[in-house]
Amino acid sequence: MTIAAKQKYETVIGLEVHLQLNTATKIFCGCANKFGEAPNTLTCPVCLGLPGSLPVVNAKALEYAMKVGLALNCKVNPFVKFDRKNYFYPDCPKAYQISQFDLPICSNGYLMIETEEGEAKEIRINRAHLEEDAGKLIHDDKNNCSLVDYNRTGTPLMEIVTEPDLRSAQEAYNYLQNLKLTLQYLNVSDCDMEKGSLRCDANISIRPMGAIKLGTKTELKNMNSFKAVKAGLEHEIHRHMAALESGQAIIQETRLWDETRAMTFAMRSKEEAHDYRYFPEPDLVPFMMEGAAIETTRKSLPELPAKKRERLMEQYRVSAYDANILIQDPALADFFEECSKHYKDTKTICNWINGPLMKELNTRKTRLADIGLRPEDFTVLMHKVNEGILSNLAAKDILRFMIDTQRSVDTIIEEKGLAQVSDDSTLEKLVQELIKEHHNIAEQIRNGKESAIGFLVGQAMRKSQGKANPKKIGGLIKKLLT
Amino acid sequence: MISENDVKYAAALARIHLEDDEASRLTKDLEKILDYINKLNTLDVKDVQPTSHVLPLKNVYREDRIRPSLTQKEVLKISVEQQEGSFKVPKVIE
Numbered sequence: 001m002t003i004a005a006k007q008k009y010e011t012v013i014g015l016e017v018h019l020q021l022n023t024a025t026k027i028f029c030g031c032a033n034k035f036g037e038a039p040n041t042l043t044c045p046v047c048l049g050l051p052g053s054l055p056v057v058n059a060k061a062l063e064y065a066m067k068v069g070l071a072l073n074c075k076v077n078p079f080v081k082f083d084r085k086n087y088f089y090p091d092c093p094k095a096y097q098i099s100q101f102d103l104p105i106c107s108n109g110y111l112m113i114e115t116e117e118g119e120a121k122e123i124r125i126n127r128a129h130l131e132e133d134a135g136k137l138i139h140d141d142k143n144n145c146s147l148v149d150y151n152r153t154g155t156p157l158m159e160i161v162t163e164p165d166l167r168s169a170q171e172a173y174n175y176l177q178n179l180k181l182t183l184q185y186l187n188v189s190d191c192d193m194e195k196g197s198l199r200c201d202a203n204i205s206i207r208p209m210g211a212i213k214l215g216t217k218t219e220l221k222n223m224n225s226f227k228a229v230k231a232g233l234e235h236e237i238h239r240h241m242a243a244l245e246s247g248q249a250i251i252q253e254t255r256l257w258d259e260t261r262a263m264t265f266a267m268r269s270k271e272e273a274h275d276y277r278y279f280p281e282p283d284l285v286p287f288m289m290e291g292a293a294i295e296t297t298r299k300s301l302p303e304l305p306a307k308k309r310e311r312l313m314e315q316y317r318v319s320a321y322d323a324n325i326l327i328q329d330p331a332l333a334d335f336f337e338e339c340s341k342h343y344k345d346t347k348t349i350c351n352w353i354n355g356p357l358m359k360e361l362n363t364r365k366t367r368l369a370d371i372g373l374r375p376e377d378f379t380v381l382m383h384k385v386n387e388g389i390l391s392n393l394a395a396k397d398i399l400r401f402m403i404d405t406q407r408s409v410d411t412i413i414e415e416k417g418l419a420q421v422s423d424d425s426t427l428e429k430l431v432q433e434l435i436k437e438h439h440n441i442a443e444q445i446r447n448g449k450e451s452a453i454g455f456l457v458g459q460a461m462r463k464s465q466g467k468a469n470p471k472k473i474g475g476l477i478k479k480l481l482t
Numbered sequence: 483m484i485s486e487n488d489v490k491y492a493a494a495l496a497r498i499h500l501e502d503d504e505a506s507r508l509t510k511d512l513e514k515i516l517d518y519i520n521k522l523n524t525l526d527v528k529d530v531q532p533t534s535h536v537l538p539l540k541n542v543y544r545e546d547r548i549r550p551s552l553t554q555k556e557v558l559k560i561s562v563e564q565q566e567g568s569f570k571v572p573k574v575i576e
């Protein structure tokens with residue numbers, strides 16, 4: 001398709017995110033809310049929907065839902081009720097899902113994202129409601145049957161629905177990343193798309209640029225990673241454009257993203273699929289969300305990523321790039337702030353965190369909280385480099401030993417003999433030796449070829465196993481040869 | 483007006499099998515029920531809060547504390563068929 005053809009259309013995307021809340025128990029019963037257990041070991045008469053059982057709402061699920069809503073700038077509605085959504089499917093043992101229909105717990109919010117042009121944009125949240133997750137179905141082709149595990153049934157789920165405000169696959173991706181980070185700050189979910197604790201469906205349509213009326217939409221499902229969301233949306237947008245350009249109409253349908261074939265295809269669906277006959281859930285009484293409780297929850301919210309980013313940049317003069325890395329993990333940002341109390345140059349701290357420390361965390365596949373590194377020890381490295389006691393290289397080695405052995409910087413320097421050698425007579429002897437070994441190079445330097453000094457400094461570092469103070473070596477070479 | 487097709491559609495949604503004579507009888511019954519309900523439409527309810535629950539209760543919830551679940555063995559007793567710890571059902575296609 002030509003670029004001109006692509007520019008004729010505007011893409012319109014709305015996202016529906018399902019988020020599993022990480023409460024200890026399920027939403028309506030005391031079964032553990034846990035992933036990865038043996039099938040059908042976390043069920044009871046309530047979550048199996050056996051006759052005579054009664055659901056009771058988990059207070060924590062309500063609290064978490066309220067937190068999510070407030071973090072997404074939603075209105076928490078004063079009157080909350082639950083409704084039955086009726087459908088027959090083996091993953092739903094009651095033949096209805098307890099959900100919320102006309103009175104969701106939260107509505108009318110927004111989340112800020114950055115557009116491809118780097119501008120701030122508000123993505124409106126239509127609603128965020130509470131419901132229960134369904135069981136897990138595994139299809140057994142060999143035995144021509146399906147297997148049902150009800151452990152997941154009744155896991156508290158929040159459905160977060162945007163307005164159709166997203167204009168590209170990239171914006172959708174940015175929204176999801178921001179949403180995930182915000183939710184992680186709240187500590188209400190693992191937000192792991194691969195494990196299914198965060199799932200995303202999309203509504204997509206395109207319309208001629210400038211048109212007000214929305215085009216026919218398709219619903220896209222089965223995108224199991226952030227990357228898949230972007231790839232799936234890009235593919236589906238392209239499919240819409242190609243269809244309209246060749247004079248075909250878009251059929252309103254649900255399509256599935258096939259990761260391996262990198263294409264979408266129509267889902268085989270039964271008729272009457274969308275007649276859920278909602279009605280108020282008679283087994284649950286309504287909830288009045290008291291203003292005072294909402295305010296208490298609002299005050300208990302942590303500083304959210306967007307705010308933290310802004311503050312780090314203002315308070316510590318940190319660059320946007322560094323701030324973006326620091327806010328990916330609130331523990332990392334806290335660590336940075338603690339470090340700044342022990343070392344003045346915040347740019348150096350950022351370089352140390354975003355470089356060597358991140359490298360150590362990545363190679364160990366671990367998080368900062370798990371390595372027991374104290375800000376006051378970490379900044380000792382920067383002080384020692386600054387004072388010329390350690391070379392940058394040796395300091396990075398020491399960081400690795402510190403994490404491995406939990407010993408202090410000084411102990412490691414002593415044990416490993418890593419202290420930088422700055423003693424004049426020792427260094428002069430070293431330089432004298434090098435001049436003898438590389439008399440051609442020395443001659444070039446004598447004849448004014450300053451660029452050859454670097455070679456001799458490199459040799460000195462090698463000979464001293466990185467311990468020679470490179471600045472002093474450079475000075476000595478100049479002194480002796482020029 | 484309720485048609486016989488409406489009744490058949492509602493029955494299908496509820497997975498209830500109806501013979502033709504049952505469908506026509508139920509159409510008449512349902513018509514009468516809806517007529518009766520329609521009387522409510524003649525009332526002025528603009529100052530009445532919609533009822534979402536018949537009991538005068540609100541804010542009933544429980545603390546987030548784990549209680550023992552049933553064992554797999556107990557649970558699978560209610561299955562028609564089982565395989566590898568799971569309920570075995572006719573194949574459903576997503």
Ligand SMILES: [Zn+2]
Nearest residue numbers: 029031044047
């Ligand atoms: Zn249960």
